[in-house]
Amino acid sequence: xxxxxxxxxxxxxxxxxxxxxxxxxxxxxxxxxxxxxxxxxxxxxxxxxxxxxxxxxxxxxxxxxxxxxxxxxxxxxxxxxxxxxxxx
Numbered sequence: 001x002x003x004x005x006x007x008x009x010x011x012x013x014x015x016x017x018x019x020x021x022x023x024x025x026x027x028x029x030x031x032x033x034x035x036x037x038x039x040x041x042x043x044x045x046x047x048x049x050x051x052x053x054x055x056x057x058x059x060x061x062x063x064x065x066x067x068x069x070x071x072x073x074x075x076x077x078x079x080x081x082x083x084x085x086x087x088x
Contacts, residue, residue, distance in 0.1 A: 007040035
């Protein structure tokens with residue numbers, strides 16, 4: 001089933017799983033999921049859109065408001081989007 005999922009859905013699942021983990025590997029798991037997501041797209045603009053899709057889904061669920069995990073995810077995604085916007 002994972003082979004047929006889009007890169008965004010795969011990333012969402014991994015980040016969602018990381019959000020439920022209560023140990024020191026959370027940031028590593030988030031970074032790995034986002035690295036995998038970005039590697040699925042060639043163009044910086046595609047990467048920016050995919051990262052935004054992940055961020056918006058967590059925001060829609062209410063998972064970003066005021067939690068340490070939400071701040072970590074938002075900051076990480078925004079930094080990556082800024083990096084790719086300079087390359088676009």
